[in-house]
Amino acid sequence: MPILTVNKLTKSFGGLMAVSNVSMELKKGELVGLIGPNGAGKTTVFNLLTGIYQPTSGTVTLHRDKKEEQLQGLKPYTICKKGIARTFQNIRLFKDLTVLDNVRIAMNKNVKYGLFSTFFHTRSYSDEEKEMLDKCMQLLKILKLDHKKDELAKNLPYGEQRHLEILRALATNPCILLLDEPAAGMNPAETAQLTEMIGWIRENFDLTILLIEHDMSLVMKICERIYVLDYGMVIAEGTPSEIKSNKRVIEAYLGEEMGNA
Amino acid sequence: MDKLIKNTGINKLIALIVTFVIVQVLISTNIINDYIFSTLVTICINIILAASLNLITGFTGQFSLGHAGFMSIGAYTCAIITLRYSTVWGFVGGLVAGAVFAAMVGFLVGLPTLRLKGDYLAIATLGMAEIIKILFRNVLDDLTNGAAGLRGIPQFINWAWLFLFTAGSVLLISNFINSSHGRACISIREDEIASEAMGVNSTKYKVTAFVTGAFFAGIAGAIYASYFYYLKPDYFAFKKSIDILVIVVLGGMGSISGSVIAAILLALISTYLQAFPELNMVINGALFVIIMIFRPQGIMGSKELSLSLIKKWTGQFGRKNGGAA
Numbered sequence: 001m002p003i004l005t006v007n008k009l010t011k012s013f014g015g016l017m018a019v020s021n022v023s024m025e026l027k028k029g030e031l032v033g034l035i036g037p038n039g040a041g042k043t044t045v046f047n048l049l050t051g052i053y054q055p056t057s058g059t060v061t062l063h064r065d066k067k068e069e070q071l072q073g074l075k076p077y078t079i080c081k082k083g084i085a086r087t088f089q090n091i092r093l094f095k096d097l098t099v100l101d102n103v104r105i106a107m108n109k110n111v112k113y114g115l116f117s118t119f120f121h122t123r124s125y126s127d128e129e130k131e132m133l134d135k136c137m138q139l140l141k142i143l144k145l146d147h148k149k150d151e152l153a154k155n156l157p158y159g160e161q162r163h164l165e166i167l168r169a170l171a172t173n174p175c176i177l178l179l180d181e182p183a184a185g186m187n188p189a190e191t192a193q194l195t196e197m198i199g200w201i202r203e204n205f206d207l208t209i210l211l212i213e214h215d216m217s218l219v220m221k222i223c224e225r226i227y228v229l230d231y232g233m234v235i236a237e238g239t240p241s242e243i244k245s246n247k248r249v250i251e252a253y254l255g256e257e258m259g260n261a
Numbered sequence: 262m263d264k265l266i267k268n269t270g271i272n273k274l275i276a277l278i279v280t281f282v283i284v285q286v287l288i289s290t291n292i293i294n295d296y297i298f299s300t301l302v303t304i305c306i307n308i309i310l311a312a313s314l315n316l317i318t319g320f321t322g323q324f325s326l327g328h329a330g331f332m333s334i335g336a337y338t339c340a341i342i343t344l345r346y347s348t349v350w351g352f353v354g355g356l357v358a359g360a361v362f363a364a365m366v367g368f369l370v371g372l373p374t375l376r377l378k379g380d381y382l383a384i385a386t387l388g389m390a391e392i393i394k395i396l397f398r399n400v401l402d403d404l405t406n407g408a409a410g411l412r413g414i415p416q417f418i419n420w421a422w423l424f425l426f427t428a429g430s431v432l433l434i435s436n437f438i439n440s441s442h443g444r445a446c447i448s449i450r451e452d453e454i455a456s457e458a459m460g461v462n463s464t465k466y467k468v469t470a471f472v473t474g475a476f477f478a479g480i481a482g483a484i485y486a487s488y489f490y491y492l493k494p495d496y497f498a499f500k501k502s503i504d505i506l507v508i509v510v511l512g513g514m515g516s517i518s519g520s521v522i523a524a525i526l527l528a529l530i531s532t533y534l535q536a537f538p539e540l541n542m543v544i545n546g547a548l549f550v551i552i553m554i555f556r557p558q559g560i561m562g563s564k565e566l567s568l569s570l571i572k573k574w575t576g577q578f579g580r581k582n583g584g585a586a
């Protein structure tokens with residue numbers, strides 16, 4: 001059962017076709033990899049899926065609760081509300097805010113109390129704030145960040161910043177999670193831990209995950225299916241073993257470490 | 262001490278009541294004379310102006326240079342109404358009407374301009390304030406008496422009203438900031454793209470902050486009109502907006518207590534140096550340069566004054582002096 005269908009998605013910047021005619025499909029509960037050489041257009045695909053860029057042409061369809069919704073042309077916050085959350089390649093935490101506030105802000109879209117309660121801190125304000133705090137603390141406990149809730153995000157070690165960004169995305173209560181190079185800059189031990197964590201959150205949060213990653217060992221280990229982009233086009237799609245032996249993929253990656261993954 | 266910190270709500274209330282009573286006693290015994298009281302009024306007006314601009318510029322990150330425009334709407338509305346209905350209710354009604362009117366103009370101006378970023382927004386808000394000034398001076402002169410200004414506005418501001426509106430404004434603005442909606446505003450300042458990707462409707466929150474800021478600037482304007490009983494359009498020129506911005510930057514962008522402290526500090530300096538206007542300007546200028554060099558984040562940075570912060574400071578102080586903390 002598909003949860004997201006991408007049909008002939010195209011984005012050009014001036015004369016440059018960053019993404020051209022990309023079609024893909026995510027099935028509910030899948031963990032899919034999106035790989036390709038530098039500049040292939042992977043991050044641009046994420047930016048199109050999350051509304052940060054508007055596509056030049058093509059459609060994105062979300063299938064949720066037996067409804068079909070077109071996502072192209074919607075604003076990022078609307079797409080987030082419909083259930084797509086993401087992390088960024090260059091970590092974009094709210095650096096000068098606390099760990100707790102980073103997560104709480106992601107829960108803002110569910111807040112029901114209005115402006116009156118906000119100004120006068122009524123009962124519904126304190127009830128909802130307390131509920132939100134409890135939920136945040138539960139989330140932070142999962143990645144053992146609860147004892148750091150009052151630290152500023154910028155003061156966390158690099159690996160924990162990546163974790164916090166994933167937590168922040170989870171706090172929006174998504175059905176689809178887009179991870180842009182979550183293992184970038186991590187050492188092998190940290191990468192192994194991250195790999196395990198991604199599998200765990202997929203099970204426990206009932207997620208469909210699309211993952212951009214350059215670390216082939218990670219991709220080959222946890223992805224069930226892989227799309228390969230090159231010059232903005234999908235050049236291959238298949239299981240990890242199919243991809244590893246695909247001729248066009250090997251050519252695109254010529255000189256890179258594809259073979260020994 | 263820890264118990265004290267926990268009951269911050271009650272502590273604040275007690276501190277407010279004590280402040281009110283002390284000042285009231287000082288006024289009754291004439292230790293605070295008319296001259297000192299007028300300084301107090303200026304301080305309170307500046308506190309409201311700075312706190313409300315801080316919400317827009319310090320917390321939400323939207324650079325506005327038009328705050329005096331919103332203030333003037335509150336001032337003229339309240340003045341025109343109290344000149345017709347010279348009763349306490351006329352004054353309260355005029356103040357509320359002025360604030361609401363300023364908020365409405367904030368909405369109309371904010372909706373199209375808040376799409377602009379940084380410098381462009383600053384110029385657009387500057388233009389807005391100039392247009393409002395010209396409207397009051399040249400277009401609506403039947404109501405406002407043009408450049409000559411309005412005189413003899415009935416004076417209703419006393420310490421009770423002043424305290425109520427100042428403490429109330431600061432409290433409501435702080436409450437807004439300490440809520441999910443306030444955090445959404447702060448996230449826009451931190452990183453608008455990330456904020457939108459996490460489900461924050463940035464346009465909605467920018468407009469909310471702008472309208473709320475305009476509302477409270479309107480209140481400050483109404484207090485001004487009702488105390489100083491004379492209004493002229495030129496008072497609300499570009500320089501007034503800059504003066505407010507200076508308080509915000511000096512106190513700390515993103516700190517309400519910083520705005521309060523800076524408003525008091527600047528008023529005290531200029532009161533003490535009243536007899537030497539040139540020296541006053543030089544010292545003010547030097548103060549800004551020194552603070553911006555040594556503490557560019559302002560007096561408070563983005564921190565709020567709280568008992569736990571004071572405890573931390575005194576703890577550090579104790580340690581520096583060799584005392585065991």
Ligand SMILES: Nc1ncnc2c1ncn2[C@@H]1O[C@H](COP(=O)(O)OP(=O)(O)OP(=O)(O)O)[C@@H](O)[C@H]1O
Pocket residue numbers: 013016018036037038039040041042043044045089
């Ligand atoms: N906003 C933009 N304006 C102009 N060109 C852009 C923009 N964003 C991306 N591009 C271009 O589009 C192409 C694809 O970039 P993209 O960031 O999607 O690549 P990527 O696959 O994520 O690469 P990497 O592995 O290095 O992260 C690049 O040539 C890039 O320079």
Ligand SMILES: [Mg+2]
Pocket residue numbers: 042043044089
């Ligand atoms: Mg990229």
